[in-house]
Amino acid sequence: MPTLFQKQVYAALKQVPRGRVTTYKQLAECLGCRSCRAVGQALKRNPYAPKVPCHRVIASDLTPGGFMGRRGGAALRRKLDLLAKEGVRFHADKLVEPSRLFKFPDRRPHSEF
DNA sequence: CACCGATGTCCAA
DNA sequence: TTGGACATCGGTG
Numbered sequence: 001m002p003t004l005f006q007k008q009v010y011a012a013l014k015q016v017p018r019g020r021v022t023t024y025k026q027l028a029e030c031l032g033c034r035s036c037r038a039v040g041q042a043l044k045r046n047p048y049a050p051k052v053p054c055h056r057v058i059a060s061d062l063t064p065g066g067f068m069g070r071r072g073g074a075a076l077r078r079k080l081d082l083l084a085k086e087g088v089r090f091h092a093d094k095l096v097e098p099s100r101l102f103k104f105p106d107r108r109p110h111s112e113f
Numbered sequence: 114c115a116c117c118g119a120t121g122t123c124c125a126a
Numbered sequence: 127t128t129g130g131a132c133a134t135c136g137g138t139g
Contacts, residue, residue, distance in 0.1 A: 005136065024120055028135090035135035040119040045137075059120065066119030076119090 002047050005031075009042040010052045012104060018053075019087040020102040021095070023060040030104035036060070044069045055079040056086075056102075062095035 002010070008031045016022050024036040033039070043054040055078075059065040066072075067079035080090050089096045 036120045037118055038136045041137060044119055071119060
């Protein structure tokens with residue numbers, strides 16, 4: 001059973017259209033959380049494997065990051081393949097087009113700053 | 114309650 | 127510029 005926090009991560013992730021990617025930091029910031037690691041944990045524990053495009057989440061330094069709980073290997077390769085099918089290509093473990101990053105709308109009704 | 118994690122940022126060499 | 131260590135937040139045991 002997904003927790004409240006995970007739902008927020010999935011909800012935000014579902015906002016990312018096809019052919020677009022986001023970063024853990026952007027997700028965390030969108031959720032109003034300062035910990036980017038918590039976001040990755042939610043994705044790792046994602047009960048909605050095919051429903052949640054976890055492969056559209058990369059590190060803030062435009063690196064693939066990880067996939068299925070692994071930071072490298074065949075799993076990560078599969079992630080790059082999925083992104084490639086969506087038009088998001090990587091070069092030297094780096095995002096070729098940083099403009100593919102999806103910017104989340106302000107999801108903080110409390111923040112008046 | 115304590116440790117780990119799909120990260121990020123800072124400091125040192 | 128590259129490598130190592132610490133910080134931060136939530137989840138699981």
